[in-house]
Amino acid sequence: MKKNNLTPIVRKMNNLILGRKGGKTTVKIIDKILKEPHNTNQLSNELNLDYNTVKYHIYLILKSELFVQSEVNYGSLFYPSSKLINNLNEYEQIKKLLKK
DSSP states (O other): OOGGGOOHHHHHHHHHHHSSTTHHHHHHHHHHHHHSOBOHHHHHHHHTOOHHHHHHHHHHHHHTTSEEESSSSTTOOEEEOHHHHHTHHHHHHHHHHHHO
């Protein structure tokens, strides 16, 4: 993807997924949330990842505005944000670049 003509949200997705070592884990979490809302513990169990690892990735995803949180407390659910939903095609393109 050419970086000079990306929207701010696509640039954030690009950096979050391709610009870090943990991009594959981030994609696993995003894909799970796109299918159904989950909390951190559910994601940790279903993806067989350490709870703190999931918590860290969720923090980055929230900061990038790709998720919204039902409420801010233990057990709260995460949902895809409208920004992520509106840019699913770009997200899928970024995922393909990750697999190369």
